[in-house]
Amino acid sequence: MKISRRSLIGAIGTLVAAPTVLRAQASAHVVILGGGFGGASMARALRRGSPDIRVTLIERDQLYHTCPFSNGVLGGMWTLDHISFGYDALAEEGIEVIHGEAREIDAGQKTIVMADGARVSGDIMVLAPGIQFDWTAIDGLSQEAAEIMPHAWAAGPQTQLLRDQLVAMDDGGLVVVAIPAPPFRCPPGPYERISLIAHYLKQEKPASKILVLDAQDNFSKQPLFEEAWASLYPGMVERIPGSEAGAVRSVDAGAMRISTDFDDVTAAVANIIPPQKAAQILIDAGLDDGLGWCPVDPVGFESLVASDVHILGDAALAGDMPKSGFSANMQAKSCALAILNKLAGRPTEPSKLINVCYSLAAPEYGFSVADIFTQGPEKIALLESEGRITAVGAPASIHAAEAEYAKSWYATITAEMFG
């Protein structure tokens, strides 16, 4: 049996430093920016770990819409209400929830400056504000154009807009889904979206087609998606990969025209997902170190640029971990432990983290990628590179079970965050 170094250090640390521990924990204030899978999970993990530390969560919106399961809204499986969550349970646990727009991060002072000029300062900051869209990457694309050609890659009104457009479309219409080059939030997400839009069209508008203009050549769970499309939606989905000039170069929202280097198409509904990078507030603070994403320590997720500033979720450069809700929640719990250890004067040893991303190809047809990661020494590294996904050719019973688990995971993780 091997002896855990961490536990021994922890036990010794407790013996030596007990009075300091109590003082540090009682007075510590952790300020969290962003109430999504990273931030909301972090707030509650800290509260569960210690009733004494002060936890403040800054989130712009009163209602959070999860990106996971938002494709089900597009497919008509459930409505936007099903993916909407408020922060009452967090407030009831004594987490100070501030709804407002953050304007600036002062990393040195561990302070968030709000749009109204108010300053929220802590001893430790956790930043999980997610992504921003790079509107300059595609000619003609802008926030205004996205009201006509929705990205629906931040769930909420954009999800509803795209759903409404699909419902209003005539049978026989062309739906274009444009996918950017990686890295982007939720690598399998666009392909799940294509599947669930196809599920809706097959039932309601079976003469319609989906054209996928993809900047990528290969994609997450590709053999499983292609198998599902061939069996569930034959002839409905056509995909142009990056190597055949699939990347969208320009759009004309007024004319519903989408152009690649090779072709121009006119769509009835256009879902243009722009390229992405870390939220601008992080880049303005220099926390991306010029990389577009924020480098962090593989154990503890502390910024490599600023001490006592931890960065989680989609905005972080978290080694091999994908930008997923599952990953952000996993990172939050791991980071919360590191913060609690630090406040107690204990080191945190590396452990193993996981990511499971389920995708639905139809309401009762699921599959997954399941990964284990080691923390460090250089980065968060994928442990097994083979056999990560559901077997191709698996029977319907396996896909039904995985669809059931996907729904169960969603209920459980959202209860952990908001319930």
Add this chain to the structure above:
Amino acid sequence: VWEVATRLQFIAALAAMFGLGISIASAADGAQLAQACSSCHGLEGRGGDSIPPLAGLSEEELFSRLKELSQPSDEATIMPRLLRGYDEDELAALAAYFAGVAQ
């Protein structure tokens, strides 16, 4: 910051002085490893919707089930893919942790 080797020597010496038990060490490891399980199996493994609970089973039962599930089978879905990333000590630590969750 100490060099790792120096730290390990110091820890070993202190551990000998205080006579710290090995079971404490593996339970602590288990708690940290078990953070990965909660978004499907519920906080402290108390169960999540249609995904079964882990808490409430005996350590022996959990350990043998985890070992069994780390091998692929026709009925298994994601668990063999995840558990192959954990060694026997880690599975034992997880079993000890979930067996110790107060009911």
